[in-house]
Amino acid sequence: MGVGTDLVHTLDYVVLLQVMFNLASGVESTPLSVWEQLKERGIRSAKNARELVGKNAVYESFGRLLEAGYVRRTQLPHPTKPGRKGPVVYDVYDNPAWNPDWSPTSPEAEGHSEVNPQVGTLPGTPEAVTTVPAFREAVFGTFQQVRPLPEFREAESPPPHTPRRR
Numbered sequence: 001m002g003v004g005t006d007l008v009h010t011l012d013y014v015v016l017l018q019v020m021f022n023l024a025s026g027v028e029s030t031p032l033s034v035w036e037q038l039k040e041r042g043i044r045s046a047k048n049a050r051e052l053v054g055k056n057a058v059y060e061s062f063g064r065l066l067e068a069g070y071v072r073r074t075q076l077p078h079p080t081k082p083g084r085k086g087p088v089v090y091d092v093y094d095n096p097a098w099n100p101d102w103s104p105t106s107p108e109a110e111g112h113s114e115v116n117p118q119v120g121t122l123p124g125t126p127e128a129v130t131t132v133p134a135f136r137e138a139v140f141g142t143f144q145q146v147r148p149l150p151e152f153r154e155a156e157s158p159p160p161h162t163p164r165r166r
Helices: 010-025 031-041 055-068 132-140
Strands: 071-077 085-092
Touching: 010 031, 010 055, 010 085, 031 055, 055 071
Parallel strands: none
Antiparallel strands: 071 085
C-alpha cells in the first residue's frame, strides 16, 4: 500500500493539509482550531453542500488520521500540578511509517488472508513438476563453498584509479 491509500474520506486530506499548513506557519493545531479555520475558508460538508463542515466531522477526521498514523496524540503532564493531565500535543507525519507508535495493518486484519495470484495457468494445462535439485546435480555436479586462493586475496580490492588528462 502506498502513502495515503488508507485515507478514504476527502475531509481527511483537507484536515491533514490544514494541519501541515499550520505546522509550517507555526500555528497551533487542535481539532477545534482546525474546524474554525476550515469554516473561515468556506469548506463545505460532504453530506450537505449547503452547510459548512461540522465540528464532529473534523473530530472524526482527526480520529481517522490518528488511526492511520499521520497524527500522533500525546498527553503531557501538567506543568505545575503533579499527577494531573496537562496539554495535548499533536505530532504530524508525512508518512505513517515515520510515526513510532504506528504499526501497519496486516492483510489478515483486513480480511485478505488468502492471496489470489493475478496470473494462473490455462484450464487443462498440466502442473509443472519440480525436479530442480536433481537436474542441477546432474548438469553441474554438487556444489562446494569456494574460497579465494591466498595469492589473490590482496588483489580483491581494485587498483587505485589514475585520472587521464586531455
